Amino acid sequence: MPFDAVNSKVVRARVSPATPVLARRGAMLGYSGQVTFRPVHGQGRGIGGMAGAALSGESTPMMATEGQGEVLYGYKGLHTTLLELDGSAPLVCEADRLLVHDAGLQTSVAFLGSGGIRSAISGAMTGQGLFTTNVHGRGSVALLSHGGAFPLQLNGTQVGVDPQAYVGHVGQLTVDLAAKVGLRDVVGRGSGEAFQLRISGYGTVYVQASEQKF
């Protein structure tokens, strides 16, 4: 694994000419060795990718780190979670949760609406937007979360997740929004859990210990 955790909030990435990394722009804290930083636009997919990213609003400015050395990454004191993708299933998350990942991984923007009008509504209702980012391939990813992300393993079971606390997921999972808005919620006496993401299937869901988005 080219990444290792210095502490719960800082990631150290080893960079070599064969293994450059992509990181959130401005997230570099320090480095040693011969390393250069270069801004990347449109997540490396040319003009089409750039336009797509701009249109969807699912774009966080990224930079490529190249050369030979070790680089420290961190962002706003947020906790980081290191994931190793084996290529069998993409990681689905929000673009602004990606702190750093191997440049060998492909990112693409997925339109939630392709899953029917229901999922489009769920994106709009939960404030996640209509697009999410898929990370494909084999490699390492560091995700940002407020308060640290903990994994929930699903083996054909179902889990309910607060949309604000949802970080991302890996595996063969289906995500559905369950709304239970009753009269109590309308008059302001609800439990605060009217909306839940119902996630079921086989895989891992990452949930953060806070309901703050960033």
Place this chain on the structure above:
Amino acid sequence: MALLTADKRVLHADLQGDRIRAASGSMVAVEGTVEFKSSGMGGGGGMRAALKRAVAGESLSLMDCTGHGRVYLALDAKDVLVVDLAGDTLTVESEHILAHTEQLRLDVQFAGLRGMTSGQGLATTTVTGHGQVAIVSEGPVMALEVRPGMDLVVDPDAYVGSRGQLSMSMVSGVSWKSLVGEGTGEPFSLRFTGHGLVLVQSSER
């Protein structure tokens, strides 16, 4: 019987057909079938508790979690601590309560002058009974022991709660220097005497 376990900043609540009360909106994930319902104005304590709370300005919005399964609760990435109570009383600020088991009773206690200076309103909450209560804090909680002859002085902004036979008094360090803006930043402190534990967080509100 419902079991609460703390895992750093997340509280695991295992329910077996019973009920716990938790701060409204604090659920981050749930496994199994669990229903969430607002406990109402008194935090489940009925009309009298609601009235008392309204007068005291101790705001506390709780929800009932009922069912079978595990609920993951968290509040703004704050650290979680579970306190086991066996018939004794925990005094805690209402904003620090994350969840408690059903058998516990919450009540409002008037704190007087202390509350005014620490900007937390005039009252604190007491938790009594047999069961578990989970409290949240900004940074991990330290439990500091108080014994006869060993008084403890803490900053009101870092005070989370206390348990045991304790009496609390204000210590004022206000002098002419504070008035001209040359104070130390510690004009008031809380002095605890007696026998018990005082919970202090590693941050000031």
